[in-house]
Amino acid sequence: MTTRTEHDLLGAREIPDRVYWGIHTLRAVENFPITGQTISEYGDLITAFAIIKQAAALANRDLGLLDPVLCDAICHACDLLREGHYHGEFVVDVIQGGAGTSTNMNANEVIANLALEHLGRQKGDYAFLHPNEHVNLSQSTNDVYPSALRLATWFGIWRLQLSMQALKEAFAAKADEFRDVLKMGRTQLQDAVPMTLGQEFQTYAVMLGEDILRLSEAGNLMMEINLGATAIGTGINSHPDYAGKACDHLRQLTALDFVTAPNLVEATQDCGAFVQVSGVLKRVAVKLSKTCNDLRLLSSGPRAGLNEINLPPRQAGSSIMPGKVNPVIPEVVNQVAFEVIGNDVTVSFAAEAGQLQLNAFEPVIAYSLFRSLKHLAAACDTLREHCVVGITANREHLREMVTRSIGLVTALSPYLGYELSTDIAAEAHASGASVHDIVLARGLMNPEELERVLQPESLTRPRKREA
Structure with missing residues (x-):
């Protein structure tokens, strides 16, 4: 294996000549063996870095400030990354010390060496095109990393909204299919009043x-960036x-409406927008989990439960109980x-823990947000494809439960x-007779009047009382 020698503040190291990353990346790989998940697994972040570096x-x-020839080479390298090439060169663990400096330097080195190769130069020929002097010109990790994190x-968010919209449409289709299926509504797990399964x-x-609307509002917060703040927001080493x-x-x-934050010192240290997004993702998760709780219930x-709907059977449910089928899709969404x-x-803890002019803990914010976004989107797709579209209703059982329910009173x-x-309710409960x-037995209403009052249209929506 041939190598090249690169230098940094701490000395010289040999770098495999086949790779596009350099000495700063090498030290980060050695320093942060934390999750086993590298930046290469987060394509959105790599794409965002490439776009930021190109801009x-x-x-x-x-x-x-930058020679047009070098600019073109850097832009060519960024285009390659945006197209999905060379993502495997991002080998730094996603959780790292240094406020994201290792990720930024991984990007700087890969872009520099791709640009050098495009210009017919050897990797590591930094005297001609340097990761810091040229790729990182007018920048700091402290404005590049947060800006890239917002774009990623x-x-x-956009991808999650697509998955949520598809799931919404699947539920809406079932609502239309079940619009005439009468059932008992419940409050506190007790019989309440009738409704339709479509309404549910x-x-x-x-x-x-x-x-979906709340996510759109949170996504708009990602459009305010601190690019140009450099180290702490004063813009040192950048042109006015x-x-x-x-x-x-x-x-x-x-083609997004990015704006420069009005106060770059504030924007460089404030992680409130990420807290807001995370809070909305928690809201989505809580409500999605509540929905799955309902589906399981x-x-x-099938014989000793509510048995109002049937979920599509996906796999055998037990290694000991023959014939058992479990609601595995709602269960995985719950998790x-x-x-x-x-x-x-x-x-929340990471955003709170920042001190003074910088929050050093944005890497774990990124890790947490990206996992939430990715897993929620996958959960919505899984719930739609493997569960919701195949749900059926036990119509006769539902109607019988309404007929027998004391809630009709x-x-x-x-x-x-x-x-x-x-x-009447007390007698029905004690005797088992229907309301x-x-x-009718007490002669309180004639059959025609009772049937009119108890027809589904009267039971499931507002209706004027007839004299």
Whole structure:
């Protein structure tokens, strides 16, 4: 294996000549064997870094700070990364000390060596094109890393919204399919009043729609960046016009409405936007988990549970109990939700733990956010494909439960009064007779009037009481 010699503050090291990363990346690999997951597994972050570096190079070229030939070579390298090439060269662990410096230097070195190769030079010929002097010109990790993290988070939010929208449509389709299926609603796991299964499933679609909007609001916060802040927000070592030009190029490269933060000192240390996004992801997880709890409960049985709906059977449920089928898809979504809630705690602690002009803990914020975004999107896709689209209703069983339910007495209360209705409910509970039969036996209503009051249209929506 041939090598090349590279130098840094601590001395010289031999680098395998086949790789595009350099000495700073090598030291980071040695220093941070934490998760076993490298930046290469987070394509959105690599793409975001490439776009940020490209915008910076173009801004520096416009200001006469970067030779156009070197700018073109850097942009060529960034284009390769944006197209998905060379992601395997990002070998630093995603959780690292140094506020993301190792990730930034991994990007600087890979881009520099790709650019050198494009120019016909050897890897490591940094006298001609340098990772710090040229690729990192007018930049610091402290403005590049947060800006790239915001762009990568926006990518993840967009992808999650697509998955949530597809799941919403699947629930809405089931709501339409079940619009005429009468069932008993429940509060506190006790019989309440009748509703339709369609109304129940429409609720799940509406909840998803609400959270898609909340994600859009959180995604808008990712559009304010601190690129141009350099080390602490004062813009040291950058041209006065650099921040504006870099943001202009970023908007052109992404077609997104990025803006430069009005106070770069504040923006460099404040992680509040990431806390907000994480909080919305927790909201999505909590409501999605509640929906899955309902699906598991409604399908419980088949003989000793509610048995109102049937989930598609996906696999044998037990190694000891023959014939058992478990609600494995809702169960796995529940577990994703638990993880997301835990990730939100991590983001909260990491954001709080920053000191003075910089938060050094953004790598674990990135790790937590990216996992939440990716796993929630996968959970939505899995729930839709392997569960929701195949749900069926036990229609006759549902109608029988309505007929037998004491909850029907609520619909009679406006006609018979609360006290008499309570007495009917007590008799029904004690005797096992139906509310319908007790009312007729007591002669409280004639059959035609009772049927009119208890028809599904009267039981499941507001309706004027007839005299």
